[in-house]
Amino acid sequence: MAEWTDLDKGGVSPRDCQVFDMAGTVERDPTRDPQCTHDAQAQQDSGCGSTEGSSKLALESAHKLSTSSMVFKAQGKYQEAKDGQQRALDIRMRVLGDKHPLVAKSLDQLGRIYLVLGNFSDAEKAHARALDIHKACTGATSQDVATCLGCLGMVTLQQGRLRKAEEHCSMALGMRKTMLGQMHTDVVQSLNDLGLVLLEQGKLSDAHQCFSRALGIGNGDHHHDANSETARSLCGMGRVMQKQAKLSEAEKHHRRALDIRKDVFGDCHPDVADSLLGLAQVMIEKADFAKAKEHACAALDMAQDIFHPGHPDVARAIFWLGMVVHMQGNFAQANEKFKMVLDIRKKVLGNEHPDVAQSLDALGTVMWKQGDFPKSEEYNTQALAIRKLALGDGHPDVAESINNLGILLYEQGKSAEAADFFARAMEIKRQALGDQHPDFATCLSNFGAAMCEQGRDTEGEECYNRALGIRKRVLGHGHPDVASSLHHLACLMNRQRKFSDAEDCHKAALAIRVRVLGDEHPDVAESLSSMGAAMQGQGNFHKAEEHFTRALDITQRALGDGHPDIASRLEWLGVTAYRQDKHPQAEEHLKTALAIRKIAFGEGHPSIARTLGWLGSALHMQRKYKEAEGCQKEAVALKRLAQGDVDEDVSVSLYYLGLALYEQEKLEDAGEALETCLEIRKRLVGDGHHDVPVILDKLDDVWGHRHNLC
Numbered sequence: 001m002a003e004w005t006d007l008d009k010g011g012v013s014p015r016d017c018q019v020f021d022m023a024g025t026v027e028r029d030p031t032r033d034p035q036c037t038h039d040a041q042a043q044q045d046s047g048c049g050s051t052e053g054s055s056k057l058a059l060e061s062a063h064k065l066s067t068s069s070m071v072f073k074a075q076g077k078y079q080e081a082k083d084g085q086q087r088a089l090d091i092r093m094r095v096l097g098d099k100h101p102l103v104a105k106s107l108d109q110l111g112r113i114y115l116v117l118g119n120f121s122d123a124e125k126a127h128a129r130a131l132d133i134h135k136a137c138t139g140a141t142s143q144d145v146a147t148c149l150g151c152l153g154m155v156t157l158q159q160g161r162l163r164k165a166e167e168h169c170s171m172a173l174g175m176r177k178t179m180l181g182q183m184h185t186d187v188v189q190s191l192n193d194l195g196l197v198l199l200e201q202g203k204l205s206d207a208h209q210c211f212s213r214a215l216g217i218g219n220g221d222h223h224h225d226a227n228s229e230t231a232r233s234l235c236g237m238g239r240v241m242q243k244q245a246k247l248s249e250a251e252k253h254h255r256r257a258l259d260i261r262k263d264v265f266g267d268c269h270p271d272v273a274d275s276l277l278g279l280a281q282v283m284i285e286k287a288d289f290a291k292a293k294e295h296a297c298a299a300l301d302m303a304q305d306i307f308h309p310g311h312p313d314v315a316r317a318i319f320w321l322g323m324v325v326h327m328q329g330n331f332a333q334a335n336e337k338f339k340m341v342l343d344i345r346k347k348v349l350g351n352e353h354p355d356v357a358q359s360l361d362a363l364g365t366v367m368w369k370q371g372d373f374p375k376s377e378e379y380n381t382q383a384l385a386i387r388k389l390a391l392g393d394g395h396p397d398v399a400e401s402i403n404n405l406g407i408l409l410y411e412q413g414k415s416a417e418a419a420d421f422f423a424r425a426m427e428i429k430r431q432a433l434g435d436q437h438p439d440f441a442t443c444l445s446n447f448g449a450a451m452c453e454q455g456r457d458t459e460g461e462e463c464y465n466r467a468l469g470i471r472k473r474v475l476g477h478g479h480p481d482v483a484s485s486l487h488h489l490a491c492l493m494n495r496q497r498k499f500s501d502a503e504d505c506h507k508a509a510l511a512i513r514v515r516v517l518g519d520e521h522p523d524v525a526e527s528l529s530s531m532g533a534a535m536q537g538q539g540n541f542h543k544a545e546e547h548f549t550r551a552l553d554i555t556q557r558a559l560g561d562g563h564p565d566i567a568s569r570l571e572w573l574g575v576t577a578y579r580q581d582k583h584p585q586a587e588e589h590l591k592t593a594l595a596i597r598k599i600a601f602g603e604g605h606p607s608i609a610r611t612l613g614w615l616g617s618a619l620h621m622q623r624k625y626k627e628a629e630g631c632q633k634e635a636v637a638l639k640r641l642a643q644g645d646v647d648e649d650v651s652v653s654l655y656y657l658g659l660a661l662y663e664q665e666k667l668e669d670a671g672e673a674l675e676t677c678l679e680i681r682k683r684l685v686g687d688g689h690h691d692v693p694v695i696l697d698k699l700d701d702v703w704g705h706r707h708n709l710c
């Protein structure tokens with residue numbers, strides 16, 4: 001079962017939150033503004049500063065430093081910008097004291113630089129101090145206060161404190177609308193800020209409204225900052241569209257944002273890298289992994305040129321490059337990248353941040369695909385706890401973690417528990433995204449798999465068909481998720497012994513996977529193996545063996561010799577050999593498969609019972625009756641534990657156990673096993689089923705042989 005989705009689950013970068021100086025935030029030159037000169041003189045009279053001339057020179061120097069700092073920031077020279085603004089702040093505090101409006105201006109600018117540098121704690125402190133000064137100097141509802149609140153909103157967004165971020169941004173928007181009117185460019189900035197917060201909260205409709213209103217205001221203004229804000233609006237709208245699975249529209253918005261940002265900032269700027277990552281995420285969803293990798297690599301190169309290796313923007317670019325290689329089936333490389341990102345994010349953001357949960361979730365995905373189920377469960381459990389705390393129970397990312405934990409339960413043979421998890425995830429996705437979204441389809445498909453595993457094939461098939469319809473409509477007929485739905489339907493046909501239909505369905509899935517993922521992807525191996533099963537069911541053992549062997553080779557190269565999927569390929573090869581009367585070869589394949597599964601799953605997994613049953617049959621045909629008895633006894637015990645006493649698989653193992661006991665002349669035990677088998681079969685299929693006379697004939701042999709011995 002290969003259902004694991006991973007959308008953009010985390011973090012808006014500092015580029016998403018860039019705050020520009022708008023009207024009402026321009027510094028006054030203290031040498032030319034009478035009010036500032038008056039304030040400076042008052043400070044001097046109270047003992048702050050030396051002579052009037054030296055104070056004037058000092059303030060002129062601070063003004064030049066602050067102006068140069070903003071130029072450096074615009075050029076992407078953030079360390080120089082920070083150093084210059086810090087020096088300007090020190091001078092102003094020395095000359096003017098720590099409660100002057102110009103001190104607040106320097107604190108505002110310094111906070112913005114800290115935000116870009118990823119130093120969110122210092123950014124928050126700087127903006128909080130500036131806010132207190134502005135409130136004291138200009139009142140609680142001035143433009144400067146609104147600007148500070150917007151900055152604090154972006155900082156708290158980066159810290160993962162979404163409720164506080166929404167509070168700050170909503171207050172800033174309300175103030176600006178009241179003071180400046182609905183159509184002012186500062187209102188565009190506040191709408192973008194609030195839209196980004198709502199987007200991270202999963203409130204897609206509200207976020208869409210914010211960005212749409214911002215675009216309606218900003219498109220008529222060709223001022224430099226207005227263009228920058230227009231790009232922010234387009235980028236935010238692109239993210240909303242992506243989460244709504246409107247991928248063509250999302251791509252169009254991201255490309256428009258990229259063009260504007262290149263025009264405004266040049267080819268190498270954090271905002272340009274941000275737009276490239278937005279495009280990379282859309283390309284991942286569209287399964288254009290070559291383009292996705294190109295965009296992610298370009299963004300990473302840019303971020304590494306601009307920032308230090310431990311910066312959140314560098315981590316974000318590495319994360320999305322990791323997602324690309326993960327989707328391409330390179331799980332070891334993805335694992336390495338996700339661990340690197342997790343280390344950076346924990347260090348910069350703390351252990352409870354949504355971006356940390358995103359990294360844990362991605363690592364859990366990779367660990368699952370690499371066959372390390374305990375580690376996968378550990379990571380996904382941590383991710384779920386963080387997301388519930390940070391995002392609330394109804395967020396789509398919470399559903400993602402619940403779905404992923406359901407997959408792990410399914411893999412452990414706990415299909416009933418898994419179904420509960422899939423149902424919970426499905427309901428959250430339905431409420432947040434609607435019942436025509438690909439994410440909803442993924443949970444629906446997983447739920448269908450759990451139904452089939454419990455023998456509820458009609459319900460499972462209905463789920464598979466609904467998921468297939470959604471995926472075809474939204475993603476297109478050639479998407480890998482469509483191939484996944486076709487694969488699941490074909491596997492169900494195999495179970496129903498509709499082997500010819502199953503083969504056709506597997507061929508369609510295989511064609512999509514080869515075209516999109518390449519010949520060496522693990523999903524291609526999965527399709528080859530399942531197609532081999534359909535061929536085997538039609539008696540075409542030679543072609544089946546070819547498919548199983550190709551699948552085994554791909555899986556070994558992609559996942560290594562100890563992966564559970566290797567056991568699956570070997571089991572099919574063993575069954576094929578058995579059905580061609582190649583019993584020693586079957587024994588070898590099945591024993592290796594059994595050893596791998598016991599290491600991967602532990603001793604009690606249902607798949608181990610299946611392997612034991614086939615191994616017991618292969619041993620029986622070689623007259624190794626004692627070993628065959630041990631295998632069948634263990635298989636019966638495991639099947640009863642997983643499926644209950646009255647089950648078809650239990651009756652099959654009891655029948656073959658009875659045969660092994662009979663051959664060793666353990667007639668009492670053989671009779672008991674066969675009688676129990678007969679009772680189960682009658683209860684399941686009735687007295688008239690063709691299995692019943694077969695079991696009765698063998699019982700006659702047992703009791704007749706026992707009578708002769710007596």
